Amino acid sequence: MDAQAPAMNDRWLWPLRLALLLPAIAVLFAALPRFISGLALEAAFPAPAYMQMNVPLPKNYYGDAAQILSHAPSSDGDTQLWRAEALLRNGRPDEAEPVAAAALSRDPASARGWIVLSETLQKRDPQKAAAALALSLELAPREYFLMPPQMQAGAPLWRYLPPNAQDRLVEDARWLIGSEQLRPALRDLLATEGGPALVTRAFAGHSNELRALNRELARERLGLH
């Protein structure tokens, strides 16, 4: 009996070794799509990082980034939202809309994704666009890098927005005006449809401050700073 024991052990040794490998193989297969997404994001650099920080790039960069990110797995909502935003910034909102909608079904907590969807729908269906933006404001009420795009998307949709979203935008606009670091975003907002009206609402009851801001922006335009 003793002589047979090592033979029994040998018989089970390899199946046992393979069984121990199974969790590692399972993890490897689960991680593969994410790895491919990572490679696509790396290749699309710097577009995703710049979009995240609201730093504008030449239009062709967005086209190239969208093309590269189209190779990322569709199951990765996060990466597909960068692709949708790249398509949008490349001036292709009609192509961006289905990509954003599908990606949001995978990654519904992405406040930035709802802004992208809102922007793609702005002209065609402003009510849906306003609903998407209201959701973004609810998900990320005071996020530094989301406030500027939220305000730019929200200004033209003002009359379609629910009252709590309107209040949020006015409060964010006040914060934006007070922030030196976000001054470029304020200029972009003022160049947006409905942007000056939003800034005026933020200054309600503070006409002297509004005049001071106007003077400051005029000086900037004239290069007197």
Add this chain to the structure above:
Amino acid sequence: MVSTLIATASRAGNAAFLAGAAVLLAFSLILSMRRARTIWATSGAFAVLAGLAVLFAMNGNMLAAHLDDLAGGGISSTTRLVLWGAAMRMIHDAPLLGLGLGSYQSAYPMYSDVTMRFIMDRVHNDYLELAAGWGLAAALLWCSAIVWLTWICARGVLTRRRNRVYPMLAVGAGVLVGAHSIFDFSLQMPAIALAYAAILGLGVAQAFSTREL
């Protein structure tokens, strides 16, 4: 590792390195004293302390400046406390199942109470991030598994005669990454996670004598 510590003067990195080095030193002293090699043990301890003194002489000023920044900025206003506060609120909301591992960046805006000019993608505390992502029970199980394996290694250092350097290395590495994970997310870096897993595996494999297997 030492050159990285000098270059970055990272507070958490230095503290974690010191913790890991202290554990290795303690084990070395215990083992040397068992063999009645007190002179060697004392010499070794002095050599390590001298090495640490050189390290701090090289990056001490930068490190002191970092610590001054921490004190000057007020501990309540530091970014890490903001991140940890948001993570605690996430744990409070979903203590059993968590919000999903890797969801911190998406969930952060819903739980933040301060606007900061950073992209908040990590908690800078792996324990809180695990608990916020997985829930308390799963996070506790995961951490317990690592502690258990480290305990096996520590026992191996004290009971084995051959190859005890491998489990000792695993314990030192465990203390280092464990301490660093309180302030950062080093185990979320694939290179570090892989290196640590390999060291821990090596340590556990050598923590038993052939007779015990």
